[in-house]
Amino acid sequence: MTGRFHRRGAVLWAIALLCLCVATAHAGTAGDVRDRGHLNCGVTDGLPGFSAADASGNWSGLDTDFCRAVAGAVLGDGAKVRFVPVSKDGRFSALQAGEIDVLPRVAWTMQNATASGISFAGVIYYENQGLMVRRKLEVQSALELSGAEVCTAAGTAAEANIGDFFRSHGMPYKFVTFAKADEALSAYEVGRCDAYAASLSSLASQRQKLANPEDHIVLPEPIAKEPLAPAVRASDPQWLSVVSWTLFALIDAEELGVSKDNAASMAVSSAAPGVKRLLGAETDLGKPIGLGKDWALQAIEAAGNYGDMFERNLGAQSGLNIDRGLNRLWNKGGILFAPPVR
Numbered sequence: 204m205t206g207r208f209h210r211r212g213a214v215l216w217a218i219a220l221l222c223l224c225v226a227t228a229h230a231g232t233a234g235d236v237r238d239r240g241h242l243n244c245g246v247t248d249g250l251p252g253f254s255a256a257d258a259s260g261n262w263s264g265l266d267t268d269f270c271r272a273v274a275g276a277v278l279g280d281g282a283k284v285r286f287v288p289v290s291k292d293g294r295f296s297a298l299q300a301g302e303i304d305v306l307p308r309v310a311w312t313m314q315n316a317t318a319s320g321i322s323f324a325g326v327i328y329y330e331n332q333g334l335m336v337r338r339k340l341e342v343q344s345a346l347e348l349s350g351a352e353v354c355t356a357a358g359t360a361a362e363a364n365i366g367d368f369f370r371s372h373g374m375p376y377k378f379v380t381f382a383k384a385d386e387a388l389s390a391y392e393v394g395r396c397d398a399y400a401a402s403l404s405s406l407a408s409q410r411q412k413l414a415n416p417e418d419h420i421v422l423p424e425p426i427a428k429e430p431l432a433p434a435v436r437a438s439d440p441q442w443l444s445v446v447s448w449t450l451f452a453l454i455d456a457e458e459l460g461v462s463k464d465n466a467a468s469m470a471v472s473s474a475a476p477g478v479k480r481l482l483g484a485e486t487d488l489g490k491p492i493g494l495g496k497d498w499a500l501q502a503i504e505a506a507g508n509y510g511d512m513f514e515r516n517l518g519a520q521s522g523l524n525i526d527r528g529l530n531r532l533w534n535k536g537g538i539l540f541a542p543p544v545r
Contacts (some may be wrong), residue, residue: 245305299320329430355468453506467504
């Protein structure tokens with residue numbers, strides 16, 4: 204009897220040792236990022252304000268800046284990012300295959316959350332769907348578009364939400380769909396449809412691509428809400444924590460008045476408890492998720508706080524002039540807030 208227990212104990216010990224060796228051999232996504240020396244960030248190509256490359260291959264946008272912040276938190280250098288263009292249809296498979304480490308902006312829906320093997324890291328942008336029409340039509344409301352033909356990209360949230368809007372108001376409509384948003388925009392511009400449907404932020408960006416942007420208006424009704432969030436593989440909870448808390452740190456930094464320009468000095472001089480905790484001046488909150496003491500400081504120095512990122516890429520500084528709306532901080536008239544870093 205005693206021998207049997209000894210043998211069983213030896214087997215259990217061997218299994219535990221094997222599990223420890225496997226865990227040590229593969230430290231998850233964060234370990235992969237450190238080993239290769241850069242973060243692989245999956246982005247939409249050619250969407251100004253979120254992710255777009257210039258003629259020299261330099262990427263800009265809210266999505267790309269967020270990935271720079273994650274690289275700053277993990278690697279201490281926001282420049283250590285490789286931007287990987289992914290299609291809507293291929294982005295989740297690219298994430299699952301390990302070709303990318305994070306998708307910075309994905310629609311947080313039940314289907315995406317339950318059928319794609321991904322986890323969401325918190326809302327980075329509160330979006331609405333909308334419609335753009337030619338100014339000469341003198342249409343003032345989407346409710347005036349009964350019987351309209353609407354151009355949009357196939358399989359998008361805009362297609363689903365705009366369809367729900369027309370059906371819920373008993374309005375006949377016809378979609379003219381295309382594989383890519385730019386193809387749908389071109390068809391709209393040459394008159395193949397009455398309206399162009401996309402997210403409101405995309406409409407602001409796409410409108411600038413038209414030959415005469417002032418000849419087109421975005422109708423005032425927000426058609427449907429859509430929270431957008433960074434996504435990671437559901438199989439790596441530690442990496443989810445890294446990406447989540449990087450996002451939360453950027454939002455908390457704006458609320459605390461910590462910016463890219465003053466973060467280093469505030470880490471030394473600020474007496475505010477929240478600032479000291481955020482910047483690692485008196486606590487080491489990054490250790491449980493495998494980050495250094497100054498992880499948030501490095502993230503903020505890589506990309507700025509959330510407000511900096513928004514204004515630079517989408518707000519007045521960008522030329523898109525997208526109003527922050529719901530994306531204002533909770534104490535500034537919006538609904539944006541994050542769990543405190545403490």
